[in-house]
Amino acid sequence: MIAQWLFYGFATLAVLGALGLILFQHPMNGAMCFIVTLISLAGLYALLSASLLFALQLIVYAGAIMSLILFIIMFLNIQATDLPEEKGRWTFLFGGILVIAPIGLFLLKVVKTLPQGETSIIGQDFGGVKKVGMVLFQDWLLPFEIVSILLLVALVGAVVLAGKKEMAS
Amino acid sequence: MEQSAAYLGLIPLLPLAGATIIGLLHLSSCQTCKLSERTYGILACIAPILTFLFAIKVFLDLHGLPVEARQISYQAFTWFKVGELDIAMGFFADPLSSLMLLFVTFTASLIHIYSIGYMAGDQTFGKFFAYLNLFLGMMLILVLGNGPVVMFVGWEGVGLCSYLLISYYSEDRANVLAGNKAFIVNRIGDLGFVLGMAFLFWAIGGSGFDYISLKANAHLLSSTTISLVCLLLFLGATGKSAQIPLYVWLPDAMAGPTPVSALIHAATMVTAGVYMVARFSFLYSLVPTVGLIVAWTGILTALVSAIYGMYQDDIKKVLAYSTVSQLGYMFAGVGLAAYSAGIFHVFTHAFFKALLFLGAGSVIYALHHEQNIWKMGGLRTKLPITYWTMLIGALALAGCPPFSGFFSKDEILYLALATGNPGIWLIGVLVAGMTAYYTFRMIFLVFHGSPRDQGLFDHAHEAPTVMTVPLIILAVGALFAGVLNLPAIFGGGQVVSHWLAPSLAELHPEASHETEILAIGASVVAFFIGITIAYRKFGSGAEVPVFTGFASFAYHTFRINELYDLLLVRPYKAIGSAIEYFFEPQVTDGPVQLTTWFYRAAGTVFKLLQVGYVRIYAIYMVIGLSLMSLLLSQSLK
């Protein structure tokens, strides 16, 4: 019962955060809202017995990535004048809703064909570090390694991109 | 039945070999050292003289055979054989071809000899004789071919030589144009020939496509097919033998050297059409209607060209139109199924027309290539041999009684009357009178009266012996050739007709002696009227006339050339240009251009969508996704 209430609470927060993200003019406010969404998502992960993911969501997403974004936003010292003046924002928003509605409805239809399932905590370390680690390093080893290469490439790319001016001079 | 004789193959081969040798010598030596004209002349004369000897042998061999079996043939090799089409490169001689063979090789030999004198000093002496030999070879293939296809080889081959020799003086555009005209007009006729052969082949050619098999199977043909084939073949004949509507090339063909005019455009090649009709007499005799068309075409051609002939001022043009006119007579003869009469006229005509042309050549030679008869006059004293020989030729042409032309022409006219075609006969008699008129107009203007151009007259001199001897020999022929076919009424035995009889499917109309006498009398009267008028007008000098009205119209040959030019040549060229400048870029290339235009247009339209903003592209993508979702939602459930 509590789990259900928790779900509704987190869900509401996540949606509100997302709405805030796309509606606030200034990215700083948007980012703050987005953090709310991410944290509530972490909560939802926990409700789904994914304890490792709960931790990772908080540490990597809400922690590392979002602080990086916030850092950059602050680093660039964005003023209201820097922001693009988005005149037709509302037109685009409502037009967008119109366009997206079929996609959402279609996905909903798809989801409805799935069987309903329980969300009670499974236990036995389901979603725990050890079990997930076993799956990750046994069945998903190759994708894992590929992702590591991707990260390396991204690292190098970021250095090259951001440091371009200095290298050229 | 048939006798095989390998030397038949040798007859066309000899001149062809001669042509090859002379041609190669000429090609290899034309830039370094020139061989002497004498060498070329002797080399060139070997082949015609040898073939003439062979022709006599052919004649004797045939003569030695019983009348019904007078055929010898030789099959050299299978030329090509595809399915039921089996064409052998074979040669075949029967009385008809042997007669043709005799006079062709005879006149050719004389003209070769004559040419040595006439062409003296020419830049490309060797080339001329190579062409002449080549022509003789092709003409002999035409005559001796054992079937229509082999005949066609010669047929086209002589056309080629005619083209090459007409445009012999190729520096002058007019000469080359005349050559082109001859070739193209001949080709129009050849189309008829080829199609005629094709129809004939598909009808009865499957079991042999030579004359003997065709003759044997001719009874299997339906009359429509025969008519069609005969008409198409006749189209070929009108091209080669210069009949309406394709006669226009022959007068222009006089651009070639005069011996060429004598050999190709008077004596031999142009009579090939008559020969062909006689050769196919087994078909033509089955369709008298087509025969009538042939006869009327012939006689109308004779009339029209005789009218032209009366107004020409170029000595060779006069003779050219007279040739066309005489060819018309021949067609009238073969058209009325009087094949031997037609062929006999071919035979006599070869003598007197070659003689006249060579005589004209001698005059032209003497006057340094002046051809206008209004600048000549009184040459009788300067050129006695030429004068007397040409006079004999003119009398023969005009149909003066004891001369050869009289008998052959009269035979045709008599048969026209006998077969119940008084129209043809009347026109024929009229043309006979006109022939006498224009022939003697020419003779009087050239040889009688006083010189019109004293400078030319003073330098004139008789041709060398090498040229006069052939003249004399031909004159003898022109005098006496008629005797060979003396009709019964003069106590003759019609030797030629009897000789030709096995080759031809001839009709022998019955007619009374009165008819014959009427025919002869009318011809003689026409001759005398014609010659009298000519004498009255030109006998003792006449001034250059100014043509007006009808005369001017006739002088310009009824503007037929201009008409053809307007109706055929110009539109053809115009269409050619139109294709190049309009149809090709606009119409046929249109679909291609349209495709490129479509791609360009589509590109311009799609360019508008490329606004450049990433967000808009994302919207496009989402719209696409959304449409796909809509579509997929339909199929879900």
Next chain:
Amino acid sequence: MILDYLVLSIVLFCLGILGVISRRNVFTVFMSIELMLNAANLAFIALSRLHESMDGQVLAMLVMAVAAAEAALALAVVILLHKHTGKLDTNVFSLLKG
């Protein structure tokens, strides 16, 4: 119950799309993309719970790694953009205009 999670994931995903197509601010667009990734992650984990297998969770981890890589690059690009133009407008990139 699981279906509610999935419905939530759909709602978040659609909001992410909406953010991408309706906003011109580079940061907001970028974070909207992150939102979409998170929505996908939620779906993965919910389905992992449904099937009681941990493959979905592993996949979500990989997505996070990719998101991290993307963040690094995207932020580098944003910095460059700002350096060059002083703006944070996606409409500055219009070189693709036909």
Next chain:
Amino acid sequence: MFEHVLSTMIFLPILVGLVLLLLPASQGAARGTGLVASGIILILGIRLYFGFSGAGGMEFSEIRDLLPSLGISYNLGVDGISLFVLLTGAVLYPLVFLVMTNQSKGCYANLLITQGAMAGAICAGDLVLFYIFWELMLLPIFFMIGIYGGPKRLPATIKIMLYTVAGSLLMLAAIIYLGVVYHTQFGEWSFSAAKLAGLELHGGAAVLAFTGFMLAFAIKIPLFPLHTWLPDAYTEAPPATTFVLSAIMAKIGVYAVIRYVIPTFEAEFARYALLLACSGVIGMIYCGIAAIGQKDIKRLLAFSSASHMGILALGVFCMNIQALTGTIFQIVAHATSTGVLFLFAGMLEERMQTRNIEELGGIARQAPIFAFFFAVALLASVGLPGTSGFIGEFLIILGAVKFHTAIGVLAGTTLIIGVCYMLWMFQRVFFEKTNDRTAGFKDLTGIEALAFLPVILLILIMGIYPQPFIAKIEPAAKEQIAFVRPAAQVANYPVLEKGHVPEQK
């Protein structure tokens, strides 16, 4: 060595050409190498000719599996039809290297590659293999026109490429369709032409596939109205390339129709034969008339070539043994005559720096041997008896009359049309007065004359004694006719059998 003679004839020139392209050889060395390579091919070709029995059927076959899972094989072989097309190329190629002295190195190399690819397309017995060679032979052409062509080469290159590629892609689709149909009918994969001939094709899809094939070949031939790439490409291409295009490559189009379309699509072929024959005849007349309007000697010859290709193609569509044999014979005859004409036009262009007919004249006087050779080729081209051109044209006209009287009559007009523009051109270029430009024209040197002599002799020999050639062609032609005969009878076309009944009175 000799059992792989076909492979050698295909890959030797390709390899030599590629090596030439890679090595920094000089122009002269490239020409010499090309001459040697094509000489070897010629010798092999002559051995092939004398080793060929002419009994009908494929000889010198080489079959290897390439992709067994899809039934694609390396399948080569020659019969009486392909032998002559192959030999035409082999005989004419050394001439190009001998006579065309100042083409660039890349051009010589590309010529060799083209030769190999064309040999491949001719010998291929597998449709996929054929398709590969078919496209391969276009590539060097693309480079030759695009890099070494005349001033307006780029549009011409793009046009010929897009045109031909559009056609051949449709053909590829049709080939795949045939393979799939074969798989459904026989339960195995095969693209062998001989096996595909046994297919039973019905309905709209078969017609579409037939159209795909015919479009590809009709563009290559080219049939009216798909000829519009030809004048531009022929005019802009370097002389050697024009020669290859006109003399050999166009013939492969006709050859491919005989080899691949007739056996497989007999019903469709019979149904559309009349239409295609009309297209051939119209093309012949149209291009023939167009030729008279030309001022550029190469463009005139290009239209002339297109005109003759029309009548060549007509022979295929007439579906009787005379016409088909005539076509194959004419392939060789036309290749030799037109090839020589284009080479001569190339020499004129090289030496006179102009292609404009108006600016030439009087060459016969300056260069009698050149003029004589040109005249022989020209006369063969207009189909004068005694030259090779006559036999082919006569057989085709004969067959066309049987096939359809009106078409036969129209086909006969080629006699007139050809002679009109050719004589006009000959008059303007070789006759009349020399001008300043042509006064310096040098006649053929001894070596050049000797190089052309075999081809000139071939033209004459094929006209005077064609039976040895025809005897080798006819059995193969009969086999092809046998494919189409039942279908043609259904479509009510007159196809002649042996011993037909003479017309009754």
